Amino acid sequence: MRKAWALLILLAACGTQDPTGTGLEALRLTATSLPPAYLGEPYSATFSAEGGVRPYTFSLEGKLPQGLTFQGGRLGGVPKEKGQFPLILTVEDGAKNSRAQKLTLSVSDPPPPRLTLVAPQAQVEAPFLLLARVEVREAVGFQLELPLKDLTPALESLKAASPAHLLDYDPGTGLLRLDMAFAKPVKDQEVFRLLLTPAKPLTPRLSPKVVLYDKEGKPVGQALPRGKPFASLWEVAQNLGKEGQGLKGDVNGDGKVDGEDLKALGEGYFSKQAPASPEGEEKAP
Numbered sequence: 001m002r003k004a005w006a007l008l009i010l011l012a013a014c015g016t017q018d019p020t021g022t023g024l025e026a027l028r029l030t031a032t033s034l035p036p037a038y039l040g041e042p043y044s045a046t047f048s049a050e051g052g053v054r055p056y057t058f059s060l061e062g063k064l065p066q067g068l069t070f071q072g073g074r075l076g077g078v079p080k081e082k083g084q085f086p087l088i089l090t091v092e093d094g095a096k097n098s099r100a101q102k103l104t105l106s107v108s109d110p111p112p113p114r115l116t117l118v119a120p121q122a123q124v125e126a127p128f129l130l131l132a133r134v135e136v137r138e139a140v141g142f143q144l145e146l147p148l149k150d151l152t153p154a155l156e157s158l159k160a161a162s163p164a165h166l167l168d169y170d171p172g173t174g175l176l177r178l179d180m181a182f183a184k185p186v187k188d189q190e191v192f193r194l195l196l197t198p199a200k201p202l203t204p205r206l207s208p209k210v211v212l213y214d215k216e217g218k219p220v221g222q223a224l225p226r227g228k229p230f231a232s233l234w235e236v237a238q239n240l241g242k243e244g245q246g247l248k249g250d251v252n253g254d255g256k257v258d259g260e261d262l263k264a265l266g267e268g269y270f271s272k273q274a275p276a277s278p279e280g281e282e283k284a285p
Contacts, residue, residue: 024051024052024053025050025051025052026051026052027049027050027051027052027091027093027097027098027099028049028050028051028099029047029048029049029089029091029099029100029101030047030048030049030050031045031047031048031089031101031103032101033103033104034075034087034103034104034105034106036106036107036108037065037068037079037105037106037107037108038079038107038108038109038110038111039079039080039081039082039107039108039109039110040078040079040080040110041078041079041110042076042077042078043068043075043076043077043078043079044074044075044076045074045075045076046073046074046075047073047074047075047089047091048073049091049093049099051093052093052094052095052097053093053094053095053097054093054094055093055094056073056091056092056093056094057091057092057093058072058073058089058090058091059089059090059092060075060087060088060089060090061087061088061090062085062086062087062088063085064085064087064105065079065080065081065082065083065085065105065107066079066080066081067079067080067081068105075105079107081107082107082108082109083107084104084105084106084107085104085105085106085107086102086103086104087102087103087104087105088100088101088102088103089101089103110137111136111137112136112137112212112214112220113134113135113136113137113138113139113187113212113214113220114134114135114136114137114212115132115133115134115135115142115144115191115208115210115212116132116133116135117130117131117132117146117206117208118130118131118132118133119131119196119204119206120203120204121203122203123201123202123203124198124201124202124203124204125198125200125201126197126198127154127195127196127197127198128195128196128198128204129193129194129195129196130193130194130195130196130204130206131190131192131193132144132190132191132192132193133188133189133190133191134186134187134188134189134191134212135187135188136187137187137214137215138185138186138187138214138215139182139185139186139187139212139213139214139215140181140182140184140185140186140213140214140215140216140217140234140237141162141179141180141181141182141212141213141217141230141233141234141237142179142180142191142210142211142212142213143177143178143179143210143211143223143224143226143230144176144177144178144179144180144208144209144210145175145176145177145208145209145210145224146175146176146177146178146206146208146209147173147174147175147176147207147208148174148175148176148196149174149205150198150199150200150202151174151196151197151198151199151202151204152171152196152197152199153169153176153194153195153196153197154194154195154196154197155167155169155194157193157194157195158178158192158193158194159192159193159194160180160191160192161180161182161186161189161190161191161192162180162181162182162183162191162237163240163259163262164180164181164182164183164233164234164236164237164240164262165178165179165180165181165192165233166178166179166180166233166262166265166266166269166270168269168270170272177270178192179226179230179233179269180192180233181213181230181233181234181236181237181238182237183237183238183240185215209224211223211224213230213234217231217234225271226269226270226271227268227269227270227271228265228268228269232249232251232265233265233269235248235249236249236251236257236261236262236265237249239257240257240258241257241258242256242257243255243256243257244256249261251264251265252264
């Protein structure tokens with residue numbers, strides 16, 4: 001009988017998952033770090049816990065950046081100051097057990113949007129697709145200038161995420177220019193694909209000039225030279241398919257914004273690229 005009781009005690013001890021011997025999982029916080037916050041942009045982080053006895057009560061110690069508040073296990077708001085903010089998060093369960101975790105909240109300037117071009121990394125001989133994605137942040141459009149050495153684009157193959165785009169290719173200089181605007185900001189999305197044909201076996205080496213326009217329509221960097229402002233293309237994108245008087249983007253003034261306005265805008269939009277003069281030869285005035 002004593003042996004049976006000893007065995008039961010041993011089994012009970014093996015099944016205990018916390019020092020209290022209640023058989024409950026130990027209380028713990030699931031958050032080990034905080035996502036970064038960006039100046040002037042909405043921020044939200046919700047904390048959670050596991051184990052112990054519900055309900056949980058959360059508390060946060062430390063100086064928060066201006067614009068953020070903590071309530072009911074949620075940190076949120078719009079930060080108004082940059083910096084590193086050390087914090088201590090504590091959770092208490094229904095049995096008055098508690099656990100704490102040191103965290104650091106980082107607040108910085110928002111990173112700019114990025115246009116990522118995806119091409120083969122190895123040598124190619126046959127035609128291949130060039131893909132482009134807007135990533136990191138929201139953007140309402142971009143300007144692209146892409147020198148294509150020993151690569152010929154099939155312009156009719158262009159598949160664009162927005163109908164509000166203007167395309168130009170000069171076979172003499174090998175320069176491809178593409179400006180595109182979106183009716184609404186896009187992020188982490190493919191924006192175009194284009195078929196390129198190599199003149200000989202090669203590994204694509206692309207050196208584009210890119211200017212993106214943030215969600216407010218402001219250029220991230222210096223705008224590329226054009227005969228007309230990029231804002232005109234954005235206005236077409238915002239009102240494409242609409243009818244009415246005084247619409248922005250109604251380039252030809254017919255009371256509606258459609259493909260004809262894109263054609264009108266495209267006239268003189270891209271300036272001609274002058275070929276390089278031979279060394280020592282003067283350019284014509």
